[in-house]
Amino acid sequence: MEATLRWRGTLTESPAAAAGSTTQSPASSKRLARARARALGQRVPYTMSDDERRLIDRLIERDEQAFSEIVHRYGDKVFSLIYRMLGSRPEAEDVAQDVFITVFKTIESFRGEAKFSTWLLRIAANHAKNRIKHLARRPTEGVDPNDVSEVRVVPDRPAPPVQARIDTPDAILEAAQTDRLMQEAIANLAEDQRLLVVLRDVEEMSYQEIEEITGLPEGTIKSRLHRARMAIKEWVDRHTR
Amino acid sequence: MDHEQAQSNFSDYVDGSLSERVRSEVDQHLSVCIQCRTELTGFRNTVGSLGRLKQTAPPSFLGDITHQIYKRSHGRFFRPRWKLFGRIPFEWVSLGTIIAMLIYYIAVLHGSPSGVRPAP
Numbered sequence: 001m002e003a004t005l006r007w008r009g010t011l012t013e014s015p016a017a018a019a020g021s022t023t024q025s026p027a028s029s030k031r032l033a034r035a036r037a038r039a040l041g042q043r044v045p046y047t048m049s050d051d052e053r054r055l056i057d058r059l060i061e062r063d064e065q066a067f068s069e070i071v072h073r074y075g076d077k078v079f080s081l082i083y084r085m086l087g088s089r090p091e092a093e094d095v096a097q098d099v100f101i102t103v104f105k106t107i108e109s110f111r112g113e114a115k116f117s118t119w120l121l122r123i124a125a126n127h128a129k130n131r132i133k134h135l136a137r138r139p140t141e142g143v144d145p146n147d148v149s150e151v152r153v154v155p156d157r158p159a160p161p162v163q164a165r166i167d168t169p170d171a172i173l174e175a176a177q178t179d180r181l182m183q184e185a186i187a188n189l190a191e192d193q194r195l196l197v198v199l200r201d202v203e204e205m206s207y208q209e210i211e212e213i214t215g216l217p218e219g220t221i222k223s224r225l226h227r228a229r230m231a232i233k234e235w236v237d238r239h240t241r
Numbered sequence: 242m243d244h245e246q247a248q249s250n251f252s253d254y255v256d257g258s259l260s261e262r263v264r265s266e267v268d269q270h271l272s273v274c275i276q277c278r279t280e281l282t283g284f285r286n287t288v289g290s291l292g293r294l295k296q297t298a299p300p301s302f303l304g305d306i307t308h309q310i311y312k313r314s315h316g317r318f319f320r321p322r323w324k325l326f327g328r329i330p331f332e333w334v335s336l337g338t339i340i341a342m343l344i345y346y347i348a349v350l351h352g353s354p355s356g357v358r359p360a361p
Contacts, residue, residue, distance in 0.1 A: 233287040
Protein backbone atom coordinates (compact mmCIF):
# COMPACT_ATOMS: atom_id res chain seq x y z
CA MET A 1 0.00 0.00 0.00
CA GLU A 2 2.92 2.29 0.65
CA ALA A 3 4.33 1.79 -2.81
CA THR A 4 5.19 4.92 -4.68
CA LEU A 5 2.89 5.51 -7.57
CA ARG A 6 3.40 7.41 -10.77
CA TRP A 7 1.28 10.51 -10.97
CA ARG A 8 0.26 11.98 -14.23
CA GLY A 9 1.58 15.47 -14.48
CA THR A 10 -0.21 17.96 -16.62
CA LEU A 11 -3.35 17.34 -18.52
CA THR A 12 -2.90 15.49 -21.74
CA GLU A 13 -6.31 16.36 -23.09
CA SER A 14 -8.87 19.02 -22.55
CA PRO A 15 -11.55 18.33 -19.94
CA ALA A 16 -14.26 18.56 -22.55
CA ALA A 17 -12.56 16.00 -24.74
CA ALA A 18 -11.90 13.72 -21.81
CA ALA A 19 -15.51 13.79 -20.68
CA GLY A 20 -16.72 12.42 -23.98
CA SER A 21 -18.47 13.87 -26.94
CA THR A 22 -22.08 12.91 -26.21
CA THR A 23 -22.93 16.21 -24.57
CA GLN A 24 -21.50 18.29 -27.38
CA SER A 25 -24.72 18.09 -29.36
CA PRO A 26 -27.64 20.41 -28.61
CA ALA A 27 -30.29 19.36 -26.10
CA SER A 28 -32.95 18.77 -28.75
CA SER A 29 -30.85 16.33 -30.73
CA LYS A 30 -30.00 14.49 -27.52
CA ARG A 31 -33.69 14.09 -26.75
CA LEU A 32 -34.28 12.88 -30.29
CA ALA A 33 -31.46 10.35 -30.04
CA ARG A 34 -32.81 9.05 -26.75
CA ALA A 35 -36.32 8.68 -28.13
CA ARG A 36 -34.94 6.87 -31.19
CA ALA A 37 -32.91 4.50 -29.02
CA ARG A 38 -35.94 3.73 -26.85
CA ALA A 39 -38.07 3.08 -29.93
CA LEU A 40 -35.48 0.62 -31.22
CA GLY A 41 -35.26 -1.10 -27.84
CA GLN A 42 -31.65 -0.03 -27.41
CA ARG A 43 -29.99 1.16 -24.23
CA VAL A 44 -30.45 4.90 -23.85
CA PRO A 45 -27.05 6.62 -23.83
CA TYR A 46 -26.36 8.45 -20.61
CA THR A 47 -25.79 12.20 -20.64
CA MET A 48 -24.05 13.89 -17.74
CA SER A 49 -25.80 16.72 -15.94
CA ASP A 50 -24.10 20.13 -15.98
CA ASP A 51 -23.36 19.85 -12.28
CA GLU A 52 -21.77 16.43 -12.69
CA ARG A 53 -19.77 17.59 -15.73
CA ARG A 54 -18.42 20.63 -13.90
CA LEU A 55 -17.41 18.49 -10.95
CA ILE A 56 -15.63 15.98 -13.18
CA ASP A 57 -13.89 18.77 -15.11
CA ARG A 58 -12.60 20.21 -11.85
CA LEU A 59 -11.45 16.80 -10.75
CA ILE A 60 -9.59 16.29 -14.02
CA GLU A 61 -7.81 19.58 -13.29
CA ARG A 62 -6.84 18.04 -9.93
CA ASP A 63 -8.99 20.47 -7.96
CA GLU A 64 -8.64 19.34 -4.35
CA GLN A 65 -11.99 20.84 -3.34
CA ALA A 66 -13.74 18.88 -6.08
CA PHE A 67 -12.12 15.70 -4.83
CA SER A 68 -13.26 16.44 -1.28
CA GLU A 69 -16.78 16.97 -2.60
CA ILE A 70 -16.68 13.61 -4.38
CA VAL A 71 -15.57 11.87 -1.17
CA HIS A 72 -18.31 13.63 0.81
CA ARG A 73 -20.95 12.66 -1.76
CA TYR A 74 -20.02 9.06 -2.33
CA GLY A 75 -17.81 8.09 0.62
CA ASP A 76 -20.54 6.41 2.66
CA LYS A 77 -21.91 4.47 -0.30
CA VAL A 78 -18.48 3.19 -1.34
CA PHE A 79 -17.50 2.35 2.23
CA SER A 80 -20.79 0.58 2.94
CA LEU A 81 -20.56 -1.51 -0.24
CA ILE A 82 -17.00 -2.58 0.49
CA TYR A 83 -17.63 -3.17 4.18
CA ARG A 84 -20.55 -5.49 3.47
CA MET A 85 -18.57 -7.30 0.79
CA LEU A 86 -15.57 -7.86 3.06
CA GLY A 87 -17.16 -7.95 6.51
CA SER A 88 -14.17 -6.26 8.13
CA ARG A 89 -14.02 -2.58 9.02
CA PRO A 90 -10.22 -2.10 8.82
CA GLU A 91 -10.07 -3.90 5.47
CA ALA A 92 -13.02 -1.89 4.20
CA GLU A 93 -11.38 1.38 5.23
CA ASP A 94 -8.19 0.41 3.45
CA VAL A 95 -9.93 -0.68 0.25
CA ALA A 96 -12.31 2.31 0.21
CA GLN A 97 -9.33 4.65 0.49
CA ASP A 98 -7.69 2.87 -2.41
CA VAL A 99 -10.84 3.28 -4.49
CA PHE A 100 -10.83 7.06 -4.09
CA ILE A 101 -7.10 7.25 -4.72
CA THR A 102 -7.66 5.30 -7.95
CA VAL A 103 -10.41 7.74 -8.90
CA PHE A 104 -8.11 10.70 -8.29
CA LYS A 105 -5.40 9.12 -10.42
CA THR A 106 -7.49 7.80 -13.29
CA ILE A 107 -10.32 10.29 -13.61
CA GLU A 108 -9.23 11.01 -17.21
CA SER A 109 -10.37 7.52 -18.13
CA PHE A 110 -13.95 8.33 -17.13
CA ARG A 111 -15.66 8.85 -20.47
CA GLY A 112 -19.05 9.93 -19.19
CA GLU A 113 -20.87 7.01 -20.83
CA ALA A 114 -22.44 6.08 -17.49
CA LYS A 115 -23.16 7.98 -14.31
CA PHE A 116 -20.08 8.87 -12.33
CA SER A 117 -21.49 6.96 -9.34
CA THR A 118 -21.83 3.85 -11.52
CA TRP A 119 -18.22 4.14 -12.65
CA LEU A 120 -17.11 4.70 -9.07
CA LEU A 121 -19.07 1.74 -7.70
CA ARG A 122 -17.72 -0.48 -10.48
CA ILE A 123 -14.21 0.40 -9.32
CA ALA A 124 -15.27 -0.23 -5.70
CA ALA A 125 -16.77 -3.64 -6.59
CA ASN A 126 -13.62 -4.66 -8.46
CA HIS A 127 -11.38 -3.55 -5.61
CA ALA A 128 -13.54 -5.46 -3.12
CA LYS A 129 -13.46 -8.61 -5.28
CA ASN A 130 -9.69 -8.39 -5.58
CA ARG A 131 -9.35 -8.01 -1.82
CA ILE A 132 -11.63 -11.01 -1.24
CA LYS A 133 -9.36 -13.08 -3.48
CA HIS A 134 -6.31 -11.71 -1.70
CA LEU A 135 -7.76 -12.52 1.72
CA ALA A 136 -8.79 -15.98 0.59
CA ARG A 137 -5.12 -16.71 0.01
CA ARG A 138 -4.44 -15.58 3.58
CA PRO A 139 -7.39 -17.03 5.48
CA THR A 140 -6.14 -16.13 8.94
CA GLU A 141 -6.27 -12.42 8.12
CA GLY A 142 -9.67 -12.60 6.48
CA VAL A 143 -13.16 -11.96 7.69
CA ASP A 144 -13.93 -12.70 11.30
CA PRO A 145 -17.69 -13.11 11.31
CA ASN A 146 -17.77 -13.49 15.09
CA ASP A 147 -16.27 -10.09 15.68
CA VAL A 148 -19.14 -8.23 17.35
CA SER A 149 -16.98 -5.11 17.67
CA GLU A 150 -17.66 -4.57 13.98
CA VAL A 151 -21.05 -3.14 14.87
CA ARG A 152 -19.90 -0.84 17.63
CA VAL A 153 -21.33 2.64 17.80
CA VAL A 154 -18.80 5.22 16.67
CA PRO A 155 -18.94 7.97 19.30
CA ASP A 156 -18.34 11.10 17.21
CA ARG A 157 -20.34 10.09 14.17
CA PRO A 158 -24.01 9.30 13.56
CA ALA A 159 -24.42 5.62 14.38
CA PRO A 160 -25.09 3.04 11.67
CA PRO A 161 -28.79 2.68 10.81
CA VAL A 162 -29.26 -0.53 12.80
CA GLN A 163 -28.29 1.25 16.00
CA ALA A 164 -29.88 4.55 15.08
CA ARG A 165 -33.38 3.62 16.14
CA ILE A 166 -32.56 1.95 19.45
CA ASP A 167 -31.89 3.08 22.93
CA THR A 168 -31.89 0.18 25.39
CA PRO A 169 -28.95 -2.17 26.02
CA ASP A 170 -31.12 -5.18 25.09
CA ALA A 171 -32.09 -3.58 21.82
CA ILE A 172 -28.46 -2.67 21.09
CA LEU A 173 -27.44 -6.27 21.71
CA GLU A 174 -30.27 -7.60 19.58
CA ALA A 175 -29.43 -5.23 16.75
CA ALA A 176 -25.77 -6.21 16.98
CA GLN A 177 -26.72 -9.89 16.82
CA THR A 178 -28.97 -9.33 13.82
CA ASP A 179 -26.25 -7.34 12.12
CA ARG A 180 -23.69 -10.06 12.82
CA LEU A 181 -26.02 -12.81 11.64
CA MET A 182 -26.79 -11.01 8.39
CA GLN A 183 -23.11 -10.25 7.85
CA GLU A 184 -22.23 -13.92 8.38
CA ALA A 185 -24.94 -14.93 5.93
CA ILE A 186 -23.58 -12.49 3.31
CA ALA A 187 -20.02 -13.70 3.93
CA ASN A 188 -21.13 -17.26 3.20
CA LEU A 189 -22.43 -16.39 -0.25
CA ALA A 190 -20.47 -16.84 -3.43
CA GLU A 191 -18.62 -13.67 -4.44
CA ASP A 192 -20.94 -12.78 -7.36
CA GLN A 193 -24.07 -13.33 -5.25
CA ARG A 194 -22.59 -11.27 -2.44
CA LEU A 195 -22.11 -8.27 -4.70
CA LEU A 196 -25.65 -8.50 -6.04
CA VAL A 197 -27.21 -8.72 -2.57
CA VAL A 198 -25.21 -5.75 -1.34
CA LEU A 199 -26.02 -3.63 -4.39
CA ARG A 200 -29.71 -4.50 -4.48
CA ASP A 201 -30.77 -5.08 -0.88
CA VAL A 202 -28.26 -3.12 1.19
CA GLU A 203 -27.64 -0.19 -1.15
CA GLU A 204 -31.12 -0.43 -2.68
CA MET A 205 -30.01 0.18 -6.25
CA SER A 206 -32.16 -0.37 -9.32
CA TYR A 207 -31.66 -3.36 -11.61
CA GLN A 208 -30.49 -1.02 -14.37
CA GLU A 209 -27.76 0.43 -12.16
CA ILE A 210 -26.72 -3.07 -11.11
CA GLU A 211 -26.59 -4.11 -14.77
CA GLU A 212 -24.28 -1.20 -15.51
CA ILE A 213 -22.02 -1.92 -12.55
CA THR A 214 -21.75 -5.67 -12.99
CA GLY A 215 -22.19 -5.95 -16.75
CA LEU A 216 -24.62 -8.83 -16.21
CA PRO A 217 -27.99 -9.11 -17.95
CA GLU A 218 -31.09 -8.50 -15.84
CA GLY A 219 -32.24 -12.11 -15.99
CA THR A 220 -28.94 -13.37 -14.60
CA ILE A 221 -28.99 -10.73 -11.87
CA LYS A 222 -32.52 -11.70 -10.83
CA SER A 223 -31.89 -15.43 -10.73
CA ARG A 224 -28.61 -15.07 -8.79
CA LEU A 225 -30.20 -12.59 -6.43
CA HIS A 226 -33.08 -14.95 -5.75
CA ARG A 227 -30.68 -17.77 -4.91
CA ALA A 228 -28.67 -15.43 -2.69
CA ARG A 229 -31.73 -14.20 -0.81
CA MET A 230 -32.94 -17.77 -0.27
CA ALA A 231 -29.50 -18.78 1.00
CA ILE A 232 -29.49 -15.86 3.46
CA LYS A 233 -32.97 -16.73 4.67
CA GLU A 234 -31.97 -20.35 5.19
CA TRP A 235 -28.86 -19.26 7.09
CA VAL A 236 -30.89 -16.95 9.33
CA ASP A 237 -33.54 -19.64 9.92
CA ARG A 238 -30.87 -22.18 10.82
CA HIS A 239 -29.14 -19.85 13.28
CA THR A 240 -32.17 -18.39 15.01
CA ARG A 241 -33.95 -21.65 15.83
CA MET B 242 -48.96 -23.48 -8.98
CA ASP B 243 -47.15 -25.65 -6.40
CA HIS B 244 -44.93 -24.63 -3.43
CA GLU B 245 -41.73 -24.75 -5.43
CA GLN B 246 -43.06 -22.63 -8.27
CA ALA B 247 -44.53 -20.10 -5.87
CA GLN B 248 -41.32 -19.82 -3.86
CA SER B 249 -39.19 -19.47 -6.98
CA ASN B 250 -41.11 -16.24 -7.64
CA PHE B 251 -40.68 -14.75 -4.16
CA SER B 252 -37.81 -12.50 -5.14
CA ASP B 253 -39.69 -10.88 -8.01
CA TYR B 254 -42.85 -10.87 -5.90
CA VAL B 255 -41.13 -8.86 -3.15
CA ASP B 256 -39.53 -6.55 -5.74
CA GLY B 257 -42.89 -6.03 -7.41
CA SER B 258 -41.50 -7.03 -10.79
CA LEU B 259 -43.78 -9.97 -11.57
CA SER B 260 -46.19 -9.80 -14.48
CA GLU B 261 -49.85 -9.34 -13.59
CA ARG B 262 -50.67 -12.93 -14.57
CA VAL B 263 -47.89 -14.60 -12.55
CA ARG B 264 -48.54 -12.36 -9.57
CA SER B 265 -52.19 -13.35 -9.44
CA GLU B 266 -51.17 -17.02 -9.67
CA VAL B 267 -48.79 -16.58 -6.74
CA ASP B 268 -51.48 -14.69 -4.80
CA GLN B 269 -53.91 -17.48 -5.49
CA HIS B 270 -51.47 -20.07 -4.17
CA LEU B 271 -50.67 -17.95 -1.10
CA SER B 272 -54.34 -17.63 -0.26
CA VAL B 273 -54.59 -21.39 0.23
CA CYS B 274 -51.05 -22.30 1.40
CA ILE B 275 -50.09 -21.34 4.95
CA GLN B 276 -46.60 -22.83 4.52
CA CYS B 277 -45.78 -20.51 1.62
CA ARG B 278 -47.30 -17.54 3.43
CA THR B 279 -44.97 -18.20 6.37
CA GLU B 280 -42.03 -18.61 4.01
CA LEU B 281 -42.89 -15.34 2.28
CA THR B 282 -43.07 -13.48 5.60
CA GLY B 283 -39.61 -14.79 6.54
CA PHE B 284 -38.30 -13.93 3.08
CA ARG B 285 -39.64 -10.37 3.32
CA ASN B 286 -38.14 -9.94 6.80
CA THR B 287 -34.76 -11.13 5.58
CA VAL B 288 -34.74 -8.75 2.62
CA GLY B 289 -35.93 -5.94 4.91
CA SER B 290 -33.15 -6.63 7.42
CA LEU B 291 -30.55 -6.37 4.66
CA GLY B 292 -31.75 -2.86 3.95
CA ARG B 293 -30.75 -1.82 7.47
CA LEU B 294 -27.12 -2.83 7.05
CA LYS B 295 -25.93 0.43 5.47
CA GLN B 296 -22.76 1.77 7.01
CA THR B 297 -21.19 5.20 7.14
CA ALA B 298 -17.54 5.92 6.44
CA PRO B 299 -15.37 6.70 9.48
CA PRO B 300 -15.02 10.38 10.45
CA SER B 301 -11.38 10.49 9.43
CA PHE B 302 -12.09 9.02 5.99
CA LEU B 303 -11.42 12.12 3.86
CA GLY B 304 -8.38 13.08 5.92
CA ASP B 305 -6.92 9.58 5.60
CA ILE B 306 -7.38 9.55 1.83
CA THR B 307 -5.88 12.98 1.27
CA HIS B 308 -2.97 12.05 3.53
CA GLN B 309 -2.37 8.90 1.47
CA ILE B 310 -2.46 10.90 -1.77
CA TYR B 311 -0.07 13.45 -0.26
CA LYS B 312 2.36 10.68 0.70
CA ARG B 313 2.13 8.70 -2.52
CA SER B 314 2.47 11.79 -4.71
CA HIS B 315 5.55 12.92 -2.75
CA GLY B 316 3.74 15.98 -1.45
CA ARG B 317 2.51 17.13 -4.82
CA PHE B 318 -1.18 17.03 -3.97
CA PHE B 319 -3.01 17.83 -0.75
CA ARG B 320 -0.06 19.61 0.80
CA PRO B 321 -1.05 20.71 4.32
CA ARG B 322 -2.21 24.31 4.26
CA TRP B 323 0.24 26.91 5.60
CA LYS B 324 -1.49 28.47 8.58
CA LEU B 325 0.19 31.83 9.08
CA PHE B 326 -0.68 32.56 12.66
CA GLY B 327 -0.97 28.94 13.69
CA ARG B 328 2.61 28.06 12.72
CA ILE B 329 4.70 31.22 13.21
CA PRO B 330 5.67 31.89 16.83
CA PHE B 331 3.87 34.80 18.45
CA GLU B 332 7.15 36.67 19.08
CA TRP B 333 7.91 36.75 15.36
CA VAL B 334 4.44 38.00 14.54
CA SER B 335 4.82 40.80 17.15
CA LEU B 336 8.24 41.78 15.85
CA GLY B 337 6.98 41.85 12.28
CA THR B 338 4.04 44.05 13.26
CA ILE B 339 6.37 46.53 15.08
CA ILE B 340 8.70 46.71 12.07
CA ALA B 341 5.77 47.27 9.71
CA MET B 342 4.43 50.09 11.90
CA LEU B 343 7.89 51.66 12.09
CA ILE B 344 8.26 51.59 8.31
CA TYR B 345 4.82 53.13 7.90
CA TYR B 346 5.65 55.88 10.45
CA ILE B 347 8.94 56.76 8.71
CA ALA B 348 7.25 56.75 5.32
CA VAL B 349 4.53 59.11 6.53
CA LEU B 350 7.05 61.41 8.27
CA HIS B 351 9.40 61.74 5.30
CA GLY B 352 6.73 61.57 2.66
CA SER B 353 4.78 64.64 3.88
CA PRO B 354 5.07 67.75 1.63
CA SER B 355 7.97 69.81 2.96
CA GLY B 356 6.97 73.09 1.24
CA VAL B 357 3.77 73.43 3.19
CA ARG B 358 4.07 75.86 6.04
CA PRO B 359 1.44 77.00 8.47
CA ALA B 360 -0.31 80.25 7.51
CA PRO B 361 1.00 83.38 9.26
